Amino acid sequence: MAGRGVGCLWKRHxxxxxxxxxxxxxxxxxxxxxxxxxxxERSDLQVVFSERLQxxxxxxxxxxxxxxxxxxxxxxxxxxxxxxxxxxHQEELTELHKKRGELAQNVIELNNQIQQKxxxxxxxxxxxxxxxxxxxxxxxxxxxxxxxxxxxxxxNQTLRDEYDALQITFSALEEKLRKTTEDNLELVTRWMxxxxxxxxxxxxxxxxxxxxxxxxxxxxxxxxAKEPLPIDQDDDIEVLSEEAAKGTGETSPSRxxxxxxxxxxxxxxxxxxxxxxxxSVNSFGSPEAAEAPAxxxxxxxxxxxxxxxxxxxxxxxxxxxxxxxxxLATGGMDRRVKLWEVVSGRCEPKGALTGSNAGITxxxxxxxxxxxxxASNDFASRIWTVDDFRLRHTLTGHSGKVLSARFLLDNAxxxxxxxxxTLKLWDLRSKVCMKTVFAGSSCNDIVCTEQCVMSGHFDxxxxxxxxxxxxxVHELELLxxxxxxxxxxxxxxxxxxxxxxxxxxIDLRTNAVRQTFNAQGFKCGSDFTRVTFSPDGSYVAAGxxxxxxYIWNVLTGKLEKTLDKGHSSAINSVSWSPSGAYVASVExxxxxxxxxxx
Numbered sequence: 001m002a003g004r005g006v007g008c009l010w011k012r013h014x015x016x017x018x019x020x021x022x023x024x025x026x027x028x029x030x031x032x033x034x035x036x037x038x039x040x041e042r043s044d045l046q047v048v049f050s051e052r053l054q055x056x057x058x059x060x061x062x063x064x065x066x067x068x069x070x071x072x073x074x075x076x077x078x079x080x081x082x083x084x085x086x087x088x089h090q091e092e093l094t095e096l097h098k099k100r101g102e103l104a105q106n107v108i109e110l111n112n113q114i115q116q117k118x119x120x121x122x123x124x125x126x127x128x129x130x131x132x133x134x135x136x137x138x139x140x141x142x143x144x145x146x147x148x149x150x151x152x153x154x155x156n157q158t159l160r161d162e163y164d165a166l167q168i169t170f171s172a173l174e175e176k177l178r179k180t181t182e183d184n185l186e187l188v189t190r191w192m193x194x195x196x197x198x199x200x201x202x203x204x205x206x207x208x209x210x211x212x213x214x215x216x217x218x219x220x221x222x223x224x225a226k227e228p229l230p231i232d233q234d235d236d237i238e239v240l241s242e243e244a245a246k247g248t249g250e251t252s253p254s255r256x257x258x259x260x261x262x263x264x265x266x267x268x269x270x271x272x273x274x275x276x277x278x279x280s281v282n283s284f285g286s287p288e289a290a291e292a293p294a295x296x297x298x299x300x301x302x303x304x305x306x307x308x309x310x311x312x313x314x315x316x317x318x319x320x321x322x323x324x325x326x327x328l329a330t331g332g333m334d335r336r337v338k339l340w341e342v343v344s345g346r347c348e349p350k351g352a353l354t355g356s357n358a359g360i361t362x363x364x365x366x367x368x369x370x371x372x373x374x375a376s377n378d379f380a381s382r383i384w385t386v387d388d389f390r391l392r393h394t395l396t397g398h399s400g401k402v403l404s405a406r407f408l409l410d411n412a413x414x415x416x417x418x419x420x421x422t423l424k425l426w427d428l429r430s431k432v433c434m435k436t437v438f439a440g441s442s443c444n445d446i447v448c449t450e451q452c453v454m455s456g457h458f459d460x461x462x463x464x465x466x467x468x469x470x471x472x473v474h475e476l477e478l479l480x481x482x483x484x485x486x487x488x489x490x491x492x493x494x495x496x497x498x499x500x501x502x503x504x505x506i507d508l509r510t511n512a513v514r515q516t517f518n519a520q521g522f523k524c525g526s527d528f529t530r531v532t533f534s535p536d537g538s539y540v541a542a543g544x545x546x547x548x549x550y551i552w553n554v555l556t557g558k559l560e561k562t563l564d565k566g567h568s569s570a571i572n573s574v575s576w577s578p579s580g581a582y583v584a585s586v587e588x589x590x591x592x593x594x595x596x597x598x
Contacts, residue, residue, distance in 0.1 A: 021121065029110055036103055039096060046093055053086070299534045299580035301551055302595035305566040306345040306582075309592055311338060316586035317528065318362050318573050322369040325579035327386065329372060330592055331360025337374050339386065342582060347594055353384045355391040361528065362404045362445075366411045373414060375402035381416050383428070395426050397433050403528065404446045408467075415453050417443030423455060425467065439463060444527055445485045447494070454494060456482030458527070462496060462506070474511050478504065484530040488537035495540060497531040499524050503542050505554065517542075517552040519559050525570030525588070535580050543571020543585050549595065566593035 312332030319330050328340040328347055335356045340347035358377035365372055371392070375381045381402050383393040400420030407414050413434070414426045419442045425435040441459035448454070452473065453465040458481050464474040480500030487494060493514070494506040501523050505515040517540060525545035532541050539560060540552045547567035553560040569589040576583050583595040 025114065025117070032103070032106060032110060036107070039100055039103060042096060043100070046089065046096065049089065053082070053089075299536050299538060299576075300597045301539060301561055302549075302563065302583045303561065303597045304595065305563070305593050306596050306598065307347055307594040308566055309347060309594075310590045311340075311586060311592035312336065312590055314590060315359070315588050316572060316590060316592060318360055318374075318530070319575045319584045319586045319592065320363040320365060321575050321577040321582070321584065322365050322386070323367060323578055324369055325577040325582065327369070328575075328584055328594075329363050329365070330584075330586055331363045331374055332586075332590075333359035335359060335376070337363060337372065337384070339389075342577075342594070345594070345596060345598060347584075347592070351389045353389055353391070355382055355384075355394070356380075358401075361402065362530075364406055366407050367409070368411070371407075371411075373405050373407060375405040375416060377401040379418070381405040381414065381426075383414075393428060393431060395424075395431070395433070397424060397436075398422065400442075403442070403444050406446045406448050408448050409450055415446055415448055417446045417455055419443075423453065423465065435467075437465060444481070444483055445530070447485045447487050449487070449491050454485055456485045456496060458482075460498065462494070464511070476506065476511060476513075478502075480524075481527055483524055483527055486530075486532050488533045489535060490537065493533075493537065495531060495533050497524060497529055497542060499527065503531055503540060503552070505540075515554065515557055517557070517559075519550055519552075519562075521546065521548065521562075522550050526572065528572065529570075530573035530575075532574050532576050534576050535578050539576075541574045541576060541583055541585075543567070543574050543587075545570040547571060547587065549574065549583070549585055563595060566595070567591065 311330045312334045314333040316330055316332040319328065321328055326342060327350065328342055329337055330340065331337045335354070335358060337353040337356075337360055339350040339353070341350045353372065353374070356374065356376040356378060360374050360376050362375045363372065370386055372384045372386055373381065379398045379400060379402060380394055380396045382391060382395070384391050395414070395416070398416065398418040398420050400418045402416050402418045405414055405416040412428050414428065415423060416426065417423050417439070421439050421441055421443070423437045423439055423443060423446070424433050426432070427434050439455060439457060441457040441461065443455045443457055445456045446453060451467055453467060455463050455465065457463065460478050460481055462476045462478065462482055462485070463472050465471070466473050478496065478498045478500070479502065480498035482496055482498050484497040485494060492508055494508055496504045496506060501518060503517040504513050506512065507514040521544065522542070523545040525543070529543065533539070534541070538554050540554060542550050544550060547564065547569055549563040549566070549571060551560045551563070552558065567585065567587045568591070569587045571585050571587050574583065574585045581596060584592060585595065586592045
């Protein structure tokens, strides 16, 4: 049925085209054909009239022959009329022949036009056929596009429904997160309050115990003054050891629990005495045995990787030896500070300090090795006690990543520098920020003297700050972004590293660059690459982006040694042990390397 209907359609279309063609061509040539027919009729009339004229002439001649005398004058007039009529008819015939020729020429031209029109019609029919095929193809494409549009609309509706469902779920989860955050803040507030109460309670108990022991000691001294007691040889040794400890400011480990504290031992929570090289006080006010810094008798240039080990799960950013060189601390992106005990050229794990919510950026021990300070990417700095791994203080207030934090020499204050372009001075006794200084650029590293803080910044400048005046004393601009600062043992020279791949020594007495170190192949790997002085200030150690450790001699200004058999990625930080025997380095991978000359 469909095929028959299609056949009827094209037949009807052909008939309509033929009718249209007949109407157009007939209207154009109808007048010409009409004139042509009239000419043919007039030509036939002319032939008939000529035949009749010949017939009349023949009859008249016959009649003249029959009666020449009677009709002589009459025939002459008739001949004249006939001659005039013949001339007239001859002219009309000539005119008709002329018109006939013109019409014949017009007919030829019209036939040519008809042929040309036929060709145009054929060409138009071929084009129409092509257009019909194109229309059929486009109709098929339109059907396909309509189907695709329908499918897309269905898929879009499905995605819209899923989006609405996910939006509802997100709103619910966001509300849940808000409530959880509020609960967490409430719990943290309660925990901090309980911790403060516990600290106050422990401080009160310690103070009572101190007073009780002082009263007991006074009573014993009074009794001893009234009635002298005999003293044996062992007691003499014990008393002498206590007196020696009092004279030097140190406490004998065997007698510390029984030592009677003086009134000067009563300190505020969190205070660390300035003479912390001999003795330190924990955050609760009780004295503890401190790790005495080892004397640097002999600095040895490392030549061998004694121990290569995986320090963290991921990138290791910081490394630092304790003042006594017995412990090594590393901090990484796994949010942990790990302590390692250096025993016979190996680093044995001792414990981990937890509590940070983001990666560790810098590490420092206090001068007695009792506390450890770490800065992290969660906008905070934290302090732990080394012996029990307990988190003592969390200092928050920066609005960006804390990139460096250092103890001041009194160990009761710290300075922190952040990505938010500020430096903050914190008091550990009151646990508050005492001062905030706007530096104008991101602070990458900090070192401190008695009353001056030196900071290295992203804008290529080293700034010298007066803590008391909160003002810049001096600025020194380098050729690249400053990544690291370090002081020598005498605190007279400042070591800098910058992204122009240069390590420089600045003389703090003249505030001028005294020495510059570089080497072929040495390249600063990041904005936080840390370099270090040797304990005696005779050598400088720095890690390169290719995993090679470079050591320069300060006295000669030449490259002393390169160590390339330890790291497989860029070295982030280097630390030289205070004893001078070891150098530790960490990398962007997870490895740490302990170097020595053994």
